[in-house]
Amino acid sequence: MFGWINDCTECLVTSKFGEDTWHDIKVKAGCNVPDGGFLRYKYYPDGDTVELVVAASEVLGISVDDVLYAFGDYFIDYVKDNGYSNVLECLGSNMRDWLSNLNSLHDHLQASYPKGFVAPVFWSEDDVEAPSVVTGLTHQAENSNAILVHYYSKRGSLLVPLVVGLLKKVAMVYFEIDINVEQLQLQDEEQGINNTSWRVTTTNPNESYKLRGKKKKLSHRHNNNLDDDTVTTTATSTHYNKYLQTFREGGNQAANLRVEEFVMRSFYNEDCQLFHALTLEQYLFLIEYWKTNQIVVVVIDDDDDNDDNNSNNKSSNKSNKSNNNNKKWCYEIWSMQDDDPKSWAQLSDLPDRLHPETIDSSHFGGMVPETGRFPPDERGVLQSVPPKIRLVNKYLAGAAASSSEKETSSSVDLCLNKYNNNKNCDETTTTTTTTLEEAIYNAPEAEALWKAFPKNIQERLDNEELELQCVVWNDETDSAYHTFSLGDLKTTSTLQLYELVPRSFDPIKIVLECAEVEDVDDDEEDL
Numbered sequence: 001m002f003g004w005i006n007d008c009t010e011c012l013v014t015s016k017f018g019e020d021t022w023h024d025i026k027v028k029a030g031c032n033v034p035d036g037g038f039l040r041y042k043y044y045p046d047g048d049t050v051e052l053v054v055a056a057s058e059v060l061g062i063s064v065d066d067v068l069y070a071f072g073d074y075f076i077d078y079v080k081d082n083g084y085s086n087v088l089e090c091l092g093s094n095m096r097d098w099l100s101n102l103n104s105l106h107d108h109l110q111a112s113y114p115k116g117f118v119a120p121v122f123w124s125e126d127d128v129e130a131p132s133v134v135t136g137l138t139h140q141a142e143n144s145n146a147i148l149v150h151y152y153s154k155r156g157s158l159l160v161p162l163v164v165g166l167l168k169k170v171a172m173v174y175f176e177i178d179i180n181v182e183q184l185q186l187q188d189e190e191q192g193i194n195n196t197s198w199r200v201t202t203t204n205p206n207e208s209y210k211l212r213g214k215k216k217k218l219s220h221r222h223n224n225n226l227d228d229d230t231v232t233t234t235a236t237s238t239h240y241n242k243y244l245q246t247f248r249e250g251g252n253q254a255a256n257l258r259v260e261e262f263v264m265r266s267f268y269n270e271d272c273q274l275f276h277a278l279t280l281e282q283y284l285f286l287i288e289y290w291k292t293n294q295i296v297v298v299v300i301d302d303d304d305d306n307d308d309n310n311s312n313n314k315s316s317n318k319s320n321k322s323n324n325n326n327k328k329w330c331y332e333i334w335s336m337q338d339d340d341p342k343s344w345a346q347l348s349d350l351p352d353r354l355h356p357e358t359i360d361s362s363h364f365g366g367m368v369p370e371t372g373r374f375p376p377d378e379r380g381v382l383q384s385v386p387p388k389i390r391l392v393n394k395y396l397a398g399a400a401a402s403s404s405e406k407e408t409s410s411s412v413d414l415c416l417n418k419y420n421n422n423k424n425c426d427e428t429t430t431t432t433t434t435t436l437e438e439a440i441y442n443a444p445e446a447e448a449l450w451k452a453f454p455k456n457i458q459e460r461l462d463n464e465e466l467e468l469q470c471v472v473w474n475d476e477t478d479s480a481y482h483t484f485s486l487g488d489l490k491t492t493s494t495l496q497l498y499e500l501v502p503r504s505f506d507p508i509k510i511v512l513e514c515a516e517v518e519d520v521d522d523d524e525e526d527l
Helices: 003-017 019-029 046-060 064-089 095-109 160-175 240-249 252-268 280-292 394-401 436-441 444-451 455-462 486-491 494-500 522-526
Strands: 121-126 146-152 179-185 196-202 220-222 233-235 389-393 411-414 466-474 479-485 508-516
Touching: 003 019, 003 046, 003 064, 019 046, 046 064, 064 160, 095 121, 095 146, 095 160, 146 160, 160 179, 160 196, 252 280, 389 394, 389 436, 389 444, 394 508, 411 444, 436 444, 436 486, 436 494, 455 466, 455 508, 466 486, 479 486
Parallel strands: 389 508
Antiparallel strands: 121 146, 146 196, 179 196, 220 233, 389 411, 466 479, 466 508
């Protein structure tokens, strides 16, 4: 099954019962995937998913059917929260049309799913022999209060309780009705029963029109060859065209989800150049960048197509023949299929701030993206490399600006990495639990900056007329972001500094400057 199912299971358990319960379920199921580690577009063995369901049943003390029913109920909320709310709302004006059009949604999703995706099939029709609520007699479909819902899955009847939970939730969320679901037959192909069927009625007979619409004729067709992996079922609806337009255009949430999935799958695909090529900070930056920036599509003429030098650059976003008006999102340029490495993004396709040839050595802790360089740890957590701290002596910087001295003599970049694997940074290596005093005040390479003050300033410091301060500087606003005293350095950790400063501060600039010592009387000091 796709990781969507397992990820949804994790979200359901953690949101309803807490993380400890989820951990107990994983242990019982023998699941080693880290928390939040299920990839939605990756295939996982059906057996692994079944083990999670059985383990959930045992840990929660409920039946397997009840677990699946709860999952079906929760799944609608899950997909709504993950960008498909607008699409689901447009599938149909009544429940019959909504369920029939669900297959069209699955058909369109195949474009962004790996090959081999086989969706379940739903179709719905008026119940021509439904008993009358008033008389108990059978009558023609036009006066019926029921619909028939049919469901076919390559997995047989395994997920039938899940579908029942889904049906009831759809009825409540999108049509504001409570329904009765009566099972008529259960899929059992050995017995010649090719699908599961239910009769659906409303608890309140006056709301039965929400199942079928008022005197609507539904023309539907379905492929009876249920052994065909490409089986599809479609139905006409007054909302069908609106649905198609909504799905094709998408919304911000849906687009953002596709970017996140694209970056995630690139990072975990061994055949892709982006495989384990980014730190956590670079990974998050790339997602945000591709969410908001389109890429100029390469245009190659016939002559270039025959040029050996260009034959391997199909995915490159740089070309002399680029058309600035021809821009697309990352997932529109590079395929999301698992089996064709040539269709995936390469290191050369990264934006300039991450591109190995143009990345600034002071950004992202000095780390340069490289295939396989940053594998997650045994828990699946991505390597986090803190940003460098650029320590600047304000007075040396002023002297350099008014003389021929180089400004680099007034500053030093301190590399506070948790991982000692940086080829471009050989400076101090500490952990994020180190105090700022240890990290920047006692750092050997910063010693000269702490002592290099003009004579008149140093004298006032010695006489305690001035106090030395460390100002976290915001170059974008040209103002102080936060100020630490020397005493603060002893009690503040580097981790606290990273949490305090926005991610965009890369490197973190700390300016050494002096301020007048303020006289404080005894009462104020006590206060």
